[in-house]
Amino acid sequence: xxxxxxxxxxxxxxxxxxxxxxxxxxxxxxxxxxxxxxxxxxxxxxxxxxxxxxxxxxxxxxxxxxxxxxxxxxxxxxxxxxxxxxxxxxxxxxxxxxxxxxxxxxxxxxxxxxxxxxxxxxxxxxxxxxxxxxxxxxxxxxxxxxxxxxxxxxxxxxxxxxxxxxxxxxxxxxxxxxxxxxxxxxxxxxxxxxxxxxxxxxxxxxxxxxxxxxxxxxxxxxxxxxxxxxxxxxxxxxxxxxxxxxxxxxxxxxxxxxxxxxxxxxxxxxxxxxxxxxxxxxxxxxxxxxxxxxxxxxxxxxxxxxxxxxxxxxxxxxxxxxxxxxxxxxxxxxxxxxxxxxxxxxxxxxxxxxxxxxxxxxxxxxxxxxxxxxxxxxxxxxxxxxxxxxxxxxxxxxxxxxxxxxxxxxxxxxxx
Amino acid sequence: xxxxxxxxxxxxxxxxxxxxxxxxxxxxxxxxxxxxxxxxxxxxxxxxxxxxxxxxxxxxx
Numbered sequence: 001x002x003x004x005x006x007x008x009x010x011x012x013x014x015x016x017x018x019x020x021x022x023x024x025x026x027x028x029x030x031x032x033x034x035x036x037x038x039x040x041x042x043x044x045x046x047x048x049x050x051x052x053x054x055x056x057x058x059x060x061x062x063x064x065x066x067x068x069x070x071x072x073x074x075x076x077x078x079x080x081x082x083x084x085x086x087x088x089x090x091x092x093x094x095x096x097x098x099x100x101x102x103x104x105x106x107x108x109x110x111x112x113x114x115x116x117x118x119x120x121x122x123x124x125x126x127x128x129x130x131x132x133x134x135x136x137x138x139x140x141x142x143x144x145x146x147x148x149x150x151x152x153x154x155x156x157x158x159x160x161x162x163x164x165x166x167x168x169x170x171x172x173x174x175x176x177x178x179x180x181x182x183x184x185x186x187x188x189x190x191x192x193x194x195x196x197x198x199x200x201x202x203x204x205x206x207x208x209x210x211x212x213x214x215x216x217x218x219x220x221x222x223x224x225x226x227x228x229x230x231x232x233x234x235x236x237x238x239x240x241x242x243x244x245x246x247x248x249x250x251x252x253x254x255x256x257x258x259x260x261x262x263x264x265x266x267x268x269x270x271x272x273x274x275x276x277x278x279x280x281x282x283x284x285x286x287x288x289x290x291x292x293x294x295x296x297x298x299x300x301x302x303x304x305x306x307x308x309x310x311x312x313x314x315x316x317x318x319x320x321x322x323x324x325x326x327x328x329x330x331x332x333x334x335x336x337x338x339x340x341x342x343x344x345x346x347x348x349x350x351x352x353x354x355x356x357x358x359x360x361x362x363x364x365x366x367x368x369x370x371x372x373x374x375x376x377x378x379x380x381x382x383x384x385x386x387x388x389x390x391x392x393x394x395x396x397x398x399x400x401x402x403x404x405x406x407x408x409x410x411x412x413x414x415x416x
Numbered sequence: 417x418x419x420x421x422x423x424x425x426x427x428x429x430x431x432x433x434x435x436x437x438x439x440x441x442x443x444x445x446x447x448x449x450x451x452x453x454x455x456x457x458x459x460x461x462x463x464x465x466x467x468x469x470x471x472x473x474x475x476x477x
Contacts, residue, residue: 304468316475335476346469353464391477393472402466406455409462410456 045109100387114143208258213238
């Protein structure tokens with residue numbers, strides 16, 4: 001009997017202990033990631049034929065295949081990380097990365113199954129007749145399928161986009177169908193009531209990678225030439241338009257975030273979102289170009305002082321006093337100029353946050369998706385700031401930007 | 417008699433462990449809510465410099 005009681009007591013104690021220990025739960029979880037990557041620990045070879053790894057020495061990359069044949073792999077280095085060009089590792093099998101300093105490293109490649117660089121994507125025509133859109137396009141390349149593409153229709157005289165991807169479709173697009181006309185040629189048909197200005201076809205895996213997308217203006221039934229034929233429009237290739245040509249701001253931002261250092265200065269990539277939407281594009285562009293040298297200064301007072309110099313903005317209160325000392329006729333112009341310069345500085349502060357977020361992404365502390373969302377928010381904030389007509393509206397935009405910054409910073413991965 | 421005493425001790429032990437466990441659970445939940453930094457703490461670690469923007473706006477408007 002005594003034994004039974006002892007067992008009973010132990011059992012009770014155990015149940016209580018387990019319940020108490022398990023009761024906590026709901027901890028923060030997450031974390032991890034970040035930190036410096038040790039040599040070759042991240043080596044990988046993927047189905048787009050890309051080989052990547054981190055290695056201190058940024059010298060020529062040579063690999064040998066299973067037959068012992070050696071070749072130089074083209075690619076680029078960024079912060080000690082090598083990323084080969086697409087379609088560099090075509091055949092499946094084991095390869096050895098030659099390294100006389102730190103030792104050879106073996107890597108297994110799955111073989112090429114898809115590549116943005118080998119893909120041909122070209123719109124041929126777009127026609128909208130009685131609420132029906134018909135689009136012809138060419139698609140060819142290893143592993144390509146029209147089902148994997150993203151289709152975007154831009155509404156006329158509006159920035160609104162109707163989209164169709166593998167995972168979602170705008171409710172306005174009805175009876176969306178793609179049929180194969182002949183080898184590599186496809187026809188898309190859909191019902192869409194609003195008038196469409198342009199259509200864009202892109203591959204979600206290729207945003208920013210070799211600019212694999214195509215755009216074309218949609219013809220209406222009434223747009224016919226003298227002979228009664230529909231006026232032809234030419235396709236706009238992503239290779240020519242680069243990051244600035246994407247219809248969706250999120251794609252433009254993502255494209256710029258993925259740019260390699262040597263591509264970043266290309267004019268088409270640099271064209272700022274804010275200037276795109278402004279009537280005084282040239283003046284806007286000049287301001288952006290002028291402040292570029294300020295990125296060479298450390299973040300903080302030195303950088304802001306540089307921006308003020310470029311904007312020709314001295315101490316606001318002194319400039320204001322100088323304006324107010326002028327004749328009534330000149331006073332308002334002077335104050336208006338001062339306001340514009342101050343607005344420029346305020347918008348630069350938002351721009352600066354974008355750059356800081358990008359640096360955190362490069363350090364591996366934020367994901368590309370998180371930074372894309374934030375940069376889009378900042379760009380939209382600048383556009384809203386330009387449209388705002390009252391101090392209260394402008395203040396609300398700055399405070400909203402602060403909220404977005406705090407939300408993003410709460411996602412920063414802290415090194416262990 | 418002995419049996420009853422042991423039973424009482426067991427029940428008491430059960431109660432003590434349960435109470436301690438609950439207190440610990442509360443501490444853990446407090447810790448997890450404390451692990452989320454406040455907005456002020458976030459701004460202290462990652463300043464956004466937007467107070468200056470608000471001041472600049474105030475001055476020119």
